[in-house]
Amino acid sequence: MKQHLNSFVMADPQKCTGCRVCEIACAVAHSEHDHKTVGTMDQPLIPRLYLVQTDQSTMPVQCRHCEDAPCLRSCPVSIFSREENQISANEEYCIGCKSCLLACPFGAIELGGSSQNNPMHRVIANKCDLCSGHASGPACVASCPSQALRIVDWADERKRKQIAAANQAGAVIKQFRSMGEE
Amino acid sequence: MSGQHSAVTIDAEYCTGCRRCAAVCPVDAIEGRQGEAQSINQQKCIMCGQCIQICSGYASSQDDFYDTPRAIKLNERNMPLNLREPLFAAYYRGDFQTVQAVLSGQRFHTIVQCAPAVRVAIAEEFGLPLGRLVPGQLAAVLRRIGFSRVYDTNFAADLTIMEEGAELVKRIKTGSTLPMFTSCCPAWVKFVEDQYPDLIAHLSSCKSPQQMAGTMFKTYGATLDQVAADKVYSVAIMPCTCKKYEAGRPEMKASGYRDVDAVLTTRELAYLIKAAGIDFRTLPEESFDNPLGLYSGAGTIFGVTGGVMEAALRTAYEILAAKPLAEPDIKRVRGETGVRHVTVDVGSMQLNTVVVAGLKNALPLLEQVRAGQADFHFMEVMTCPAGCVSGGGQPKMLLPVDTAHSHRQRTTSTYQHDAELPIRKSHENSAIQKLYREFLGEPLGHTSHQLLHTHYRSETRG
Numbered sequence: 001m002k003q004h005l006n007s008f009v010m011a012d013p014q015k016c017t018g019c020r021v022c023e024i025a026c027a028v029a030h031s032e033h034d035h036k037t038v039g040t041m042d043q044p045l046i047p048r049l050y051l052v053q054t055d056q057s058t059m060p061v062q063c064r065h066c067e068d069a070p071c072l073r074s075c076p077v078s079i080f081s082r083e084e085n086q087i088s089a090n091e092e093y094c095i096g097c098k099s100c101l102l103a104c105p106f107g108a109i110e111l112g113g114s115s116q117n118n119p120m121h122r123v124i125a126n127k128c129d130l131c132s133g134h135a136s137g138p139a140c141v142a143s144c145p146s147q148a149l150r151i152v153d154w155a156d157e158r159k160r161k162q163i164a165a166a167n168q169a170g171a172v173i174k175q176f177r178s179m180g181e182e
Numbered sequence: 183m184s185g186q187h188s189a190v191t192i193d194a195e196y197c198t199g200c201r202r203c204a205a206v207c208p209v210d211a212i213e214g215r216q217g218e219a220q221s222i223n224q225q226k227c228i229m230c231g232q233c234i235q236i237c238s239g240y241a242s243s244q245d246d247f248y249d250t251p252r253a254i255k256l257n258e259r260n261m262p263l264n265l266r267e268p269l270f271a272a273y274y275r276g277d278f279q280t281v282q283a284v285l286s287g288q289r290f291h292t293i294v295q296c297a298p299a300v301r302v303a304i305a306e307e308f309g310l311p312l313g314r315l316v317p318g319q320l321a322a323v324l325r326r327i328g329f330s331r332v333y334d335t336n337f338a339a340d341l342t343i344m345e346e347g348a349e350l351v352k353r354i355k356t357g358s359t360l361p362m363f364t365s366c367c368p369a370w371v372k373f374v375e376d377q378y379p380d381l382i383a384h385l386s387s388c389k390s391p392q393q394m395a396g397t398m399f400k401t402y403g404a405t406l407d408q409v410a411a412d413k414v415y416s417v418a419i420m421p422c423t424c425k426k427y428e429a430g431r432p433e434m435k436a437s438g439y440r441d442v443d444a445v446l447t448t449r450e451l452a453y454l455i456k457a458a459g460i461d462f463r464t465l466p467e468e469s470f471d472n473p474l475g476l477y478s479g480a481g482t483i484f485g486v487t488g489g490v491m492e493a494a495l496r497t498a499y500e501i502l503a504a505k506p507l508a509e510p511d512i513k514r515v516r517g518e519t520g521v522r523h524v525t526v527d528v529g530s531m532q533l534n535t536v537v538v539a540g541l542k543n544a545l546p547l548l549e550q551v552r553a554g555q556a557d558f559h560f561m562e563v564m565t566c567p568a569g570c571v572s573g574g575g576q577p578k579m580l581l582p583v584d585t586a587h588s589h590r591q592r593t594t595s596t597y598q599h600d601a602e603l604p605i606r607k608s609h610e611n612s613a614i615q616k617l618y619r620e621f622l623g624e625p626l627g628h629t630s631h632q633l634l635h636t637h638y639r640s641e642t643r644g
Contacts, residue, residue, distance in 0.1 A: 019200035
């Protein structure tokens with residue numbers, strides 16, 4: 001059975017202004033209450049994507065949901081699993097060993113904060129879960145004022161590029177033929 | 183406390199240079215290259231605080247990778263030292279610690295006033311729905327925080343209408359400078375002073391409701407309570423960052439003392455409530471104190487764009503047409519478009535009015551006035567996009583998607599409050615009538631002139 005490739009969120013550094021609205025949207029989407037105003041935010045904002053600003057690039061970095069996920073292979077207590085085309089983490093069982101942090105080539109996992117539901121666990125692995133369970137999809141994508149973020153579904157992506165390539169080639173050949181007929 | 187005290191600032195340590203603030207700044211005061219920390223040109227800034235509302239360059243309460251510790255930032259910003267909400271790059275220096283210290287001491291007779299837009303926004307800081315109308319809980323909480331007198335800016339808004347309405351009628355009848363501009367919005371007033379000093383004569387000489395209230399508290403109000411004016415500490419709760427500057431203007435001491443001692447924003451009031459350990463959601467509904475807390479529907483709609491115009495028309499109509507206005511709702515002046523021209527038939531004449539929401543929208547009209555081509559009598563300008571309900575000191579939305587919705591909900595609640603109040607016109611407010619009978623005499627009279635009207639200046643800084 002051929003499985004679909006994992007999807008992931010990707011930013012376009014050409015469009016990203018570095019405003020960090022995506023980080024706030026992510027943190028709010030993953031907080032327990034429906035926070036609307038800054039004044040109600042009485043706990044740290046803990047996002048799962050991170051704006052990076054360098055001389056070369058400005059964009060947020062987040063989990064790539066790797067097919068052969070190093071985090072999944074590195075975790076001694078197997079909190080990571082592959083389900084519904086993403087790598088998900090069962091934070092409840094995280095022991096805070098930081099193996100995944102070392103393994104992740106994108107720096108997309110953060111250990112920090114304690115889960116409010118589980119006061120036993122002082123540090124837990126946080127990573128992008130593609131806002132699973134949210135009807136409107138990833139909060140970062142929906143909130144970006146510059147539309148710099150999108151969900152990459154590789155099958156759609158390939159299809160779209162193939163159609164564009166075919167259209168482009170078709171137009172060139174048509175033009176070439178019509179020149180020959182003159 | 184000077185005007186400078188209240189400057190709006192961008193913290194270079196938190197700013198990522200996204201420049202979204204530059205896109206909303208009405209006076210192009212934000213300077214810097216894309217991707218680098220921005221700074222505010224203080225000569226241009228009118229302190230409207232729209233940059234504060236849009237800023238998303240944050241530092242979370244757990245972040246420990248900034249050079250300056252959070253406690254130092256909180257202190258610099260005059261915020262509660264145990265505050266856990268995220269801090270943002272664009273901010274204003276507050277007055278929280280100052281007011282908290284005054285309230286915990288027993289030295290002063292403290293009088294508080296509350297702007298119209300605060301009662302449709304403060305509940306949001308306690309997780310209640312955006313725009314929830316809570317005048318009763320607001321009065322109750324101010325009393326529990328420890329203010330000796332809980333008065334209301336809405337009362338002073340009614341007073342403003344008495345003076346400003348009379349001023350408009352006088353200008354029309356005597357053929358003096360027209361069009362007249364409203365003067366309630368301190369950012370707008372500062373903008374005219376800075377950028378259009380040749381048009382200063384068009385500004386109504388009326389002080390803003392905040393300053394009228396402040397003057398009344400330390401004169402008439404102090405007498406009522408039998409306290410000396412120098413024992414009164416007057417606090418204004420405002421949706422606005424520029425009101426802090428306005429209160430600090432050197433000429434604002436008609437009572438013989440600084441008329442408004444401190445201004446807190448709606449957000450800062452929420453800090454006070456939380457610091458006092460009060461559960462806002464379970465408060466009973468109480469009334470503002472009489473007489474300087476009694477208000478009409480006209481007073482409360484000052485909080486929304488078009489509100490000052492509608493309130494003024496409810497009164498000016500009855501003066502000019504010399505007959506009662508049957509329907510107080512003048513819905514044509516309401517709306518969300520940036521410039522709204524409305525002509526009102528007042529019997530003896532056609533009164534041409536313009537309502538402007540968002541300062542940039544006033545520029546073409548100012549050019550018309552400058553060129554002598556303005557075809558209107560009266561112009562209301564509010565710097566913020568939906569009027570004071572969208573002010574720079576209002577609860578800040580975490581996400582941009584909620585901003586427009588919050589403005590709409592607060593506006594709807596403001597009109598709902600107006601519609602439900604027993605008195606809808608400023609001149610029918612019995613406390614206003616009593617104030618004129620006992621103390622002021624008549625609108626534009628000698629006492630009014632001394633206490634309620636002001637002069638403007640063309641220098642950029644006082």
